Structures are given as C-alpha cells and as structure tokens.
Amino acid sequence: xxxxxxxxxxxxxxNNLGYQTFSIGQFKFQRDExxxxxxxxxxxxxxxxxxxxxALMRDVGWGFFYGTVNFDNVFGxxxxxxxxxxxxxxxxxxxxxxxxxxxxxxxxxxxxKTFEAMLDDWTNQGFDPYAAPDETGTVFGVKHxxxxxxxxxxxxxxxxxxxxxGDLGYRTDxxxxxxxxxxxxxxxxxxxxxxxxxxxxxxxxxxxxxYVSRSDVTWNPSVVSCVKDSQFCATTEEEALPIxxxxxxxxWFIQATDEIIWDVDDGKTGRPRAKVxxxxxxxxxxxxxxxxKGYSPKRSILIVWENNDDRLxxxxxxxxxxxxPVEF
Amino acid sequence: xxxxxxxxxxxxNYEKGGVQVxxxxxxxxxxxxxxxxxxxxxxYEKVAVGQNLKYVIETLRAxxxxxxxxxxxxxxxLVMDGEIEVHFIQPDQPVVPEGKEGTIKLPSExxxxxxxxxxxxxxxxxxxxxxxxxxxxxxxxxxxxMVQTIKGDITVEKWSEICQTEA
Numbered sequence: 227x228x229x230x231x232x233x234x235x236x237x238x239x240x241n242n243l244g245y246q247t248f249s250i251g252q253f254k255f256q257r258d259e260x261x262x263x264x265x266x267x268x269x270x271x272x273x274x275x276x277x278x279x280x281a282l283m284r285d286v287g288w289g290f291f292y293g294t295v296n297f298d299n300v301f302g303x304x305x306x307x308x309x310x311x312x313x314x315x316x317x318x319x320x321x322x323x324x325x326x327x328x329x330x331x332x333x334x335x336x337x338x339k340t341f342e343a344m345l346d347d348w349t350n351q352g353f354d355p356y357a358a359p360d361e362t363g364t365v366f367g368v369k370h371x372x373x374x375x376x377x378x379x380x381x382x383x384x385x386x387x388x389x390x391x392g393d394l395g396y397r398t399d400x401x402x403x404x405x406x407x408x409x410x411x412x413x414x415x416x417x418x419x420x421x422x423x424x425x426x427x428x429x430x431x432x433x434x435x436x437y438v439s440r441s442d443v444t445w446n447p448s449v450v451s452c453v454k455d456s457q458f459c460a461t462t463e464e465e466a467l468p469i470x471x472x473x474x475x476x477x478w479f480i481q482a483t484d485e486i487i488w489d490v491d492d493g494k495t496g497r498p499r500a501k502v503x504x505x506x507x508x509x510x511x512x513x514x515x516x517x518x519k520g521y522s523p524k525r526s527i528l529i530v531w532e533n534n535d536d537r538l539x540x541x542x543x544x545x546x547x548x549x550x551p552v553e554f
Numbered sequence: 555x556x557x558x559x560x561x562x563x564x565x566x567n568y569e570k571g572g573v574q575v576x577x578x579x580x581x582x583x584x585x586x587x588x589x590x591x592x593x594x595x596x597x598y599e600k601v602a603v604g605q606n607l608k609y610v611i612e613t614l615r616a617x618x619x620x621x622x623x624x625x626x627x628x629x630x631x632l633v634m635d636g637e638i639e640v641h642f643i644q645p646d647q648p649v650v651p652e653g654k655e656g657t658i659k660l661p662s663e664x665x666x667x668x669x670x671x672x673x674x675x676x677x678x679x680x681x682x683x684x685x686x687x688x689x690x691x692x693x694x695x696x697x698x699x700m701v702q703t704i705k706g707d708i709t710v711e712k713w714s715e716i717c718q719t720e721a
Contacts, residue, residue, distance in 0.1 A: 435677030507563035
C-alpha cells in the first residue's frame with residue numbers, strides 16, 4: 227500500500243474523442259466513448275462511464291459524504307473531513323489479501339477541484355448524473371456539449387426547518403421545482419397555521435412530503451429539519467443508489483413512501499451480511515461497520531436520519547462506540 | 555404515459571418489510587414499523603423507534619388530547635397518519651430547565667400567552683419550538699406522529715417488543 231500527499235496536476239490535452247485526461251497524485255483518469263479508466267501505478271481499473279459519473283456526482287455533491295463512497299467494489303474515497311483517501315481495492319477482500327490495494331491521501335479541496343473539472347468535462351449535453359436513468363439522456367459517445375448547470379446544484383440544508391423565516395425556502399413550480407412525474411398523487415396541500423398576533427413565524431408547519439416530491443434529484447439527501455446535531459435528510463430515490471455507501475457512524479432510514487430494498491455488506495470486506503426490505507413506515511438502522519446500496523423500483527421518499535456530531539467517526543473507528551445503535 | 559401510485563402507510567393499512575439475514579444478527583438493524591408500533595401503543599406514549607446516541611425518533615399514537623409537553627430545544631413532529639392539531643403556549647415562566655434534554659410532560663396547562671395552533675395531516679411537519687409548551691389534539695380517528703427529539707425522561711424504550719429479533 228502507498229499513502230502519499232499529492233496536489234492536483236493540470237489536465238492533459240484532449241484525446242481524439244474530445245475528452246480531457248485528469249491526474250492527481252499517481253492517479254490518472256481517462257474516458258472513452260463508454261468507459262472511465264482509472265490508472266494507478268502498475269495497473270488500471272475500469273467502470274462504465276455513466277456509472278462512474280453518477281457516483282462522481284454524489285461524491286462531489288456531498289463533499290465526500292459521511293465515510294466511504296464506494297464507486298463499485300474496487301474504487302472509491304474515504305472522507306477524513308479535511309483530507310480524503312482515494313483508493314483501489316482498500317475495502318476489497320481479495321485485493322487486500324494479495325496486497326494489491328492502492329491508496330493516496332489528498333487535501334479535500336484539491337481532490338474536489340479535480341473531480342469537479344472531470345465531471346464537467348466528461349458530462350455531455352443532455353445527461354444529468356443526478357437524475358433517474360429514465361429521466362435523462364445518454365452520456366456515451368464522443369464529446370458533445372456540456373451540462374454544467376445540472377452539476378452545480380447546491381445541497382439544500384435547513385438550519386432549523388424548511389420554510390421558517392430566514393431558513394431554506396419551499397420548492398414551487400415558479401422557482402423550478404415541479405412535482406416529479408412519479409409523485410403526481412402526493413398531496414400538495416398546506417397545513418393550516420393559526421398564529422396569534424406576534425407569533426407569526428414561530429407557529430410553523432409545512433408539507434414535508436409535498437416538498438420532497440418536488441425534488442429534481444435522486445439519491446441526494448437534503449436537510450429538512452434539525453434538532454441540534456440530529457438531521458432529517460429527506461430524499462427521493464429511484465432505480466439504484468449509484469454508489470455503495472460505507473458508514474463511518476450509525477445512520478437510520480425511515481421509509482416514508484413506497485419501497486426500497488437494501489443490500490448490506492460488511493464495510494471492510496464487502497461480504498454480504500443482510501438484505502433489508504423497507505416499506506412505508508418501516509424504520510431501520512444501518513450499523514457503523516457496514517456498506518449499503520439501495521434499489522427503489524418506483525420513486526420513493528426516504529428520510530435518512532444522521533447524527534452530524536463530527537467526533538463520531540473517530541469514536542467508532544477507535545471502538546469507543548459499538549457499531550450498533552441499541553443493545554437489547 | 556404510465557400511471558404511478560405512491561404507497562403510504564396508515565394505522566389501518568400498512569405492510570412491513572424486514573431483514574433477510576445472510577450473516578448477521580437482525581437485532582443490529584432495530585427494524586420496526588411506526589404504524590405497527592402505534593397500533594400497539596397507548597395514546598401519546600412516546601415510543602423510541604430510532605436512537606442515535608442521545609437523539610431519538612419517537613412514534614406517538616395520536617388519539618384524543620395529549621398532556622402538555624415542552625422541551626428546552628427544538629423538536630419536530632411529522633404527521634404520518636390522521637389529522638392532528640398542535641396548540642402552543644408561550645409560558646410566563648420557563649417550564650423546562652435550560653440544558654434539559656428530551657421532552658418533559660407538564661403537570662397541567664401552563665399559564666402564558668396563547669401562540670395559536672397548526673392543523674396538520676399526513677406528510678405535514680410542525681415545529682415544536684424550544685421553550686414552548688404544546689399539546690396535540692386529535693378529534694377524529696387515531697393518527698400517528700413521528701417526533702424528532704432527544705431521549706428524555708418520558709421516552710419509552712421497548713426495543714425487544716417492537717423490533718425484528720428473528721432471522
């Protein structure tokens with residue numbers, strides 16, 4: 227294994243398909259019409275470019291997220307909140323056993339800059355990596371145009387609750403958030419608010435499911451309410467989670483509508499541990515030592531419940547906290 | 555064009571999924587269903603269905619009128635079934651010690667200014683603001699609330715009763 231500090235390098239000249247090649251540290255990224263090629267000392271990993279870009283979009287959009295973002299069962303990143311490890315085979319049992327894994331550590335800002343540039347250059351016009359596959363065009367072929375606007379969506383984070391004065395605003399038709407095609411039956415009515423004079427803005431409620439039904443992205447949680455470090459991150463899910471998320475803390479899922487099936491594997495080895503089928507009203511914990519990938523046959527609403535305490539990754543990593551949320 | 559039907563749950567109509575174990579203990583997933591929990595709960599019993607260190611998600615069966623509650627921090631209530639009013643009072647004197655965590659049950663309606671109320675139904679989320687006294691009222695068929703809060707004196711834990719324990 228190799229672990230080094232490295233800064234990003236300038237993009238190489240375009241290839242004959244019109245795509246730039248990117249490098250940072252000893253990693254080099256190339257794309258052709260169908261595939262992303264990840265080159266590292268002495269070897270190469272390959273992914274379908276649509277899968278790669280969907281995963282890359284989440285990694286960039288989430289700021290490397292909580293814990294590990296496995297693009298597939300070989301390549302990914304680990305967030306250390308300031309630095310990021312980029313790896314090949316680090317959490318793959320066979321790579322580890324044969325000592326074929328490879329890791330480099332980067333400043334988060336440096337890797338983010340490289341990833342953002344690659345995402346922008348490799349995304350063609352008409353392809354939106356945040357959209358469900360049925361809602362977007364193809365990314366294959368020679369370079370044709372771009373879709374920068376779709377890549378620049380800000381992650382939406384409420385400070386207390388959506389709709390409060392000075393907090394995150396509502397999604398409406400007028401501001402570009404129509405109800406999604408698979409949620410036309412989700413009521414858009416509003417709660418009745420009867421505030422006495424002087425208490426307007428303090429007596430507050432909003433249609434949370436209506437708000438989420440207007441999300442224009444999939445598998446991209448946005449914070450709708452907070453109780454100190456407790457965050458309700460509501461999201462719409464359709465088709466498959468483009469990454470396999472490796473937890474660095476316990477998180478919880480509350481299935482608000484429809485159904486998601488989760489494959490749960492061991493975080494370090496990738497060995498299967500469970501399948502969790504969640505239907506409307508189901509609640510389940512994802513332990514701190516697993517990785518998970520979800521499948522949502524119809525667009526569904528999921529509340530991902532996170533504890534945003536930044537001390538937790540270290541505490542779980544050191545074994546100071548059990549990986550399971552409740553002993554009973 | 556395809557017609558899509560969104561599936562919600564309710565006290566009267568819900569279907570549970572579950573954990574299919576391959577190489578693990580189902581208890582590690584604390585798998586439950588809020589409608590199932592509420593169907594077996596007393597009115598306004600605050601049953602924890604999720605716990606992340608000090609933070610909890612509680613499920614409440616909303617039936618009739620609740621006691622008055624308060625907390626020293628914000629809480630959020632999401633209506634999962636039924637129609638529920640939340641009435642608010644700004645107490646003349648603090649009813650919760652500063653720094654106290656979790657919901658407390660007040661002995662009676664506190665004296666103070668009536669702030670108003672919200673009427674909410676499935677999918678609506680209401681803020682239960684820090685330091686405010688609040689009461690849930692349900693006038694029709696029982697409903698279900700999910701409350702985002704901190705574990706407190708009246709949080710009810712009965713994990714072995716509500717969670718999947720067998721593979």
